Amino acid sequence: MHRRTFLTASLATLATGGHALAQMKMDDMKAMPGMDHSGHGMATEPAKPAASLVLKEGEALREVSRLANQSDKAGLFRAKLTAAPATVRFAEGVETPVLAYNGMTPGPLIEVFEDDRVEIDFTNDIPGEDSTIHWHGMPVPADQDGNPMDPVASGTNRRYAFDLPAGSAASYWFHPHPHGKTAEQVYRGLAGVFVVKTRADPVPAVYGDTVLVFTDLRLGADGTIPENSMVDLMNGRVGDHVLVNGQKNPTLDVPLGAKRRFRLYNATNARFLKLSFGAAVMTVIGTDGGLLEAPVVVDDVLLAPAERLELVVSFDKPGAARLETLAYERGWMGPGKPDDAGLALLTVNVSETAREPMPPLPEKLRTIATLGSPKINRRFVFTEKMGMGAGGMEMGFFINDVAFDMQRVDVTAKVGEIELWEVINKADMDHPFHVHGTQFQVVEHERDGKVTPPAYRAWKDTVNVAQGETVRLLLKQDQPGQRMYHCHILEHEQLGMMGIVDVTV
Known part of the structure; x- marks a missing residue:
């Protein structure tokens, strides 16, 4: 039976089965969100939008509020971020409980410059849940990256501190990355913007x-x-x-x-x-x-x-x-x-x-050096599986036929060594692939036997791998420590589509 057909049939089985379980093969996961343990199974369809709730439209676009710098020292950005419950009025007369950074969703915008030092004091006020801040795409040390191996317990705090090198100007963002709770904390409101600027911006x-x-x-x-x-x-x-x-x-x-x-x-x-x-x-x-x-x-x-x-x-x-x-x-x-x-x-x-005529964009924005020849070639194959197991219905998303295990290192790499990663999607849907700690360059896409180059040379930390597609990319890690690579459909990450690369000196 075709995988998609089997999965659809399996979902129907889950709707009627009294003891259907989703085995996520992840440590310390107690129960799946939405799982009904009363013997009536799990709802198979998303909740329908409430017809009586109408969201306001047509208001003037709000700027994302900037996080204030509490430091008066040149080149140092120091601030506080707190993740905590809050309420937001999306529909008239109705308060919606959310999670928010400093009471805002999306969270505040952090704006700094290349060569700045950043120190963020983070407090986790989410009741009963670990959290972290993952600085998505940013060139930060592994112990400052907010990986799931480094949780911040509920009611505690920690300082994230890192220096931003020259050439790091880009549009980054930040979000939680706790083991088994990333998807829920993000869809409930935890996400923020991190813009690193250059003092010599070519854009008018x-x-x-x-x-x-x-x-x-x-x-x-x-x-x-x-x-x-x-x-x-x-x-x-x-x-x-x-x-x-x-x-x-x-x-x-x-x-x-x-x-x-x-x-x-x-x-x-x-x-x-x-x-x-x-x-x-x-x-x-x-x-x-x-x-x-x-x-x-x-x-x-x-x-x-x-x-x-x-x-x-x-x-x-x-x-x-x-x-x-x-x-x-x-x-x-x-x-x-x-x-x-x-x-x-x-x-x-x-x-x-x-208005008066605006200046044109310059024909050249910057130079992007091509990464050299790789010393190591690696393959990462995406698959999904669902079927009956000893505990009932099992489902999961896998890389190279294994689900994420926080105690297992999947790949060992060396600082500064260029690698070619071949990401192969044998699953039935697209999977956006993200690597922590570095930016990579896409070399080519292959689908149905046709190989095509990317539309332009660029630095990326996330690339979509379409169903049936292979994406080849060049990367190197410049700082030691354990990093994550995973599908950035956050539910798939939690269901196993994630691994650990240990970068050694």
Whole structure:
């Protein structure tokens, strides 16, 4: 039987079976979110959106609040971050309990410069749960990376401290990474933006620098956020509303002829965003690891979970220019497949009044040196499995046929040694692949026997590996210690699709 057909049938079995279990093969996991242990099984479909709850639309786009620097010493950014329960009013008259950094979701924006030192005092006030802060994509030491092996217990605190090297300017973000709770803490609101800037930015300052953080939300009829269902665990959680900076379809007013710089962040658990600005011309200027070598004009972009993009958008026609989602087939198992096409995420109102002409983008943004020849070749194969086991129905997502084990090192690498990683997706859906501690360069994609180079040379820390695709990438780790690599559909990470690379001197 084809894997997708078998999985769909298995989900139906789970809906009726009295003692169905999802074996996640992860240490210290007590129970799956959404699992009903009363003998009635687990719901197979995500909770339906509450028809009575209407989210406000059309409000002016909010800037993500900046985290204040408490240091008066040049070159030092020092601040406090607290993860704790909070409430947010997404729908009129209804308070929704969330998790938030410093009372905000998405969390505050940390803005620093290359060569700065960063010291963040983190307090975990989430009742009864470990947490961490993972500085996604950032070149930080392994013991400062917020890995699941380094938890911060509920009611305690720790300081994260690291120096940002020259050449590290990019659009990073931060989120929790505790063992077995990452998915839940993120979909309940814990995510923040970390922008590292260069003092010699080639992009004209008059374009501005606007952050757009995409999250998605599911609300119950009472305004609460429901737990994951079995379908969420299989496919990754996809909410009912896509929010931008915590708002639904906010608006932005610009004059005719304006060019705007946007930093796009996909901070969802599992939503793939294929985006278009309609008639407004989009130019890609940067990815996860910072600026490209030269601008690239595109019709649309795909932003997989955890990916970032920097765009310059030219608004040369009066009227409404909408940032909308386009259809994208990422693969789906079981019922409840969302229709992601045609969602309006942001409406830019372009006035009839033209502004003075803006300076053009420079033809060259920076130089990206090609990584040299690899000394080591590695293969990582993604698969998913579901079937009956001794304890009932078992399911999991695997890399090289093993599920994550926090006590096991999967790969041993050496500091500074260039490696070629071949990531092969034999599963029935796309999987965005993320490596901690470094940025990599994609060499080529292969699918159905056709090999294609990437559209441009770029530094990346997350790359989508489509169903049936092989992605080859070059990387090296510059700092010793244990790092994670995993699928950034967070439910899949928790169900086993993660490993540990131990980087030695």
